[in-house]
Amino acid sequence: MLDRRALRAIAGEIGLGGASRPPVALDAVRLEAPTLSESAEAALRDLLGAQRLRADRNERIRHAAGRSYMDLVRLRSGELSLPDGAPGAPDAVAHPRSREELAALLAVCARHRIAVVPFGGGTSVVGGLTPLRGECDAVLCLDLDLICATGRLDGESMTLTAGAGLRVAAVERWLGSRGMTLGHFPQSFEQVSLGGCAATRSAGQASGGYGRFENMVLGLSLTAPAGRLALRAVPASAAGPDLRELVLGSEGTLGVIDELTLRVRRAPAARRYEGIFFGDFQSGLQTLRVLAQEGLTPAVARLADERETALSMAMASAGADGGGASALKDRLGRAYLGVRGYSRGCLAIIGYEGSSPERVRHAMRSARQIARHHEGLPVGHGPGEAWLAARFEAPYLRDELLTHGAMVETLETATVWSSVDELRRAVSAAIAAALAGCGTPGILGCHVSHVYETGASLYFTLLARRLIGDELRQWRAVKEAAGEAIAARGATISHHHAIGTDHAPWMVREVGAEGIATLRAVKAELDPTGIMNPGKLLAQRLSRT
């Protein structure tokens, strides 16, 4: 996917050696013997049968990690064990297939002091799936793949009630065949589950048009060790605090989301995605802000800074789908080359979709007008189509770069408009300094990935030479520098990746001591024995992974 020229340029810039660093073979992964007691295993097996309580090597490795950078380092090295020496794989993997089984399973785990890690699509990039056992004696991965009732579609109310283990991609296909859409397209779209999106407050790439995942949730059911929290599906309510919002983002620490009632939409009749090129980031930012504040929030709104614009154009230029990028280059070249060189500008992708072609056309026309007012250059649908075609590819690209000895990490945040650019500069500077401090200066790109009336998210991608064998120190240096820069400016530690283990140290900065105490009180009520996903979200010590 990454063409040789682009790779060579990157390798040269961040000082990669030529050696390939492929992941170890599955057989070579070191796996410790499971620690599940005989009685615990028997109780679980009684409940699920051997078919659905698995402790084989493949199954345990497959559920040993998510998709964070440090997860991948761990998996690729074949050394699953955690930095503190704890075993790095679950002792067993359970596949319950009903809510009743789920409740019974949690009761067994509470009785036998088994920590439970709920597992949906397995795509957490913040350590949300690390098989930590906390104060428990063993750890069970609870794979929700069989909690997948396709559910009830209410075509008049436009709601779908479905099992939380269903994959978003499967739901989208199912809805698509009925002329509908959920409209949720995170980068993890191909794997991620409904429950995972709910538990982590996922935001899809088209959240400007369809809302964040939490905006789609009308009703839900949480099976917790203490009992079931079932919240009815109503369009809106003033009946006290919104308990849905306590479950959304709870990351498996309170219980297991087993069913969701979601708002769906008719599949859009019209869709326009276009590129707009800005001379600088600030102009693009102002354009996005005006759009969001004038009632013209695009379904998709992305704005890459100069570095990321150059990087993504270099990467796309010779790829399978290079046509769009080449056409763009030609056009940008004609317009900008000789004036300032197209590599020094910022590319925005603006996408509108909806039921009315006329309104979509009108919105895009207004967007172009507003962009021109900020000295933006509309460059047509080529870049938009190219982006759409490649929208889920970054994780694969990351794997390839890892094999070439790179460190590849992403992190994201959000803040109000008046702080966005200063935040971008501060976080960029903090990351650059941390990388330099490790002796591995890197490439750092940033883009706005989601916009709101009051602010926007920022998404940072960094590439550097990996300190082989010393990845944890290098990663921590970057993560701590970025996290401090974010927290110090009152921005959120995560806009859509969630907390997991990686961001847990910043939760107290995010919600304060009283916020932590409140969340702990909720956990003590719903999960009194503390078996649910220990070490995530509420752990205030530094990350273990």
Next chain:
Amino acid sequence: MLDRRALRAIAGEIGLGGASRPPVALDAVRLEAPTLSESAEAALRDLLGAQRLRADRNERIRHAAGRSYMDLVRLRSGELSLPDGAPGAPDAVAHPRSREELAALLAVCARHRIAVVPFGGGTSVVGGLTPLRGECDAVLCLDLDLICATGRLDGESMTLTAGAGLRVAAVERWLGSRGMTLGHFPQSFEQVSLGGCAATRSAGQASGGYGRFENMVLGLSLTAPAGRLALRAVPASAAGPDLRELVLGSEGTLGVIDELTLRVRRAPAARRYEGIFFGDFQSGLQTLRVLAQEGLTPAVARLADERETALSMAMASAGADGGGASALKDRLGRAYLGVRGYSRGCLAIIGYEGSSPERVRHAMRSARQIARHHEGLPVGHGPGEAWLAARFEAPYLRDELLTHGAMVETLETATVWSSVDELRRAVSAAIAAALAGCGTPGILGCHVSHVYETGASLYFTLLARRLIGDELRQWRAVKEAAGEAIAARGATISHHHAIGTDHAPWMVREVGAEGIATLRAVKAELDPTGIMNPGKLLAQRLSRT
């Protein structure tokens, strides 16, 4: 306001006698001696001074109730004491003027076992302000009128940070002079405070365009007995559960909201409000549903059923602003009279507003088209303007009807589209049966007041002859019948009036036993001595008022 002819028609239909029942004079209100201990009073006075700790008769009566039907019955009769014999006025009224004072005041109250009832605009219609003391020895009303810093406007991010005691009307005026708007127009607009709207999940009449109040809140500060919960203002976050949503709707039971950061908007450059007449409720309902699901949600969308349409036209016909209604009648008459009689149709008010006159015009044109497709008859801006002019008048009308011996109550709910009409029929039937059972058959109107993609709210207004001296029994019969009809159909017990004391018995149906336990755990953490607004929201016994 109510003209003689309309009043005579109503009086005739519900069997009112001719006697006027004005409220007793202030001097005649029976008020028990305050029970605040000397030491408690001294501690509070040390903190606030005599000016801001008041125990005079006027102040205590003014803070003895909200604006529910039973509150008004209590106030008008001059018998403040509660049905169970408890005193019906707070022992004193405090006016803290800073967050620090507020925190110190809560500490004094916790130490002296004084219940605290936060008081904003005083407009609760569900008993949220009833001076219940719970397990405490006395009850203090905490008036937030001096927590009113006008705050910081961030014109780039379009956010306003302000003291929670500020009145919405004052904020709207302040913003208006700067070309901005909050866009929150509940019927209580003239009195209600920012904090009150947040604590009760208020929804303004234009919530389709501006969102419910909770949708406007980016950040907030809650001073609780256990400490301060300060949640930063970010446009969106995936950092765990959204604790803002626990504070929103908490109705003073967790602590006192003292500051809010709100999203504001530019004042709309264009505004169109028009009437559409439908032959039946179902056709209007389908029109509103299609609008909401096609991305054309009106800022204001109201649809009255046949009874309410007839009633409001009768009431408006000779009022000060009768022009619009008369013109409407003429037009409806021409179109419908002789075919079916205009009094048998359903009037909808559809309003669009926004920054772009072109988009507002286009939206209204689309709405008319969709309405015609459902056999609606657009009747122009007369009814829209008439509605706008009278939008805050209903409470005054209610006072007048009470004086004429009527029972006047409203209640509201929300459900998904596929259940709306059945819910309307069921609740209507339940109320009618309850009134008949009391020997006081009444007039019952219903309208859709807010629409969403997945459903709508229903707002019921009932008029009946008041059982003088036996109002509580009559009211309970209606309330219980309606509440059961709502809860049995999975609708919410309140779409925008909140829980207070009146809806507390239904909270367990709303969120389940585990939901109640979770809310109690949160309360135990933030308000460990249980002083905050006892008897509201979480009380599971029948209402005391």
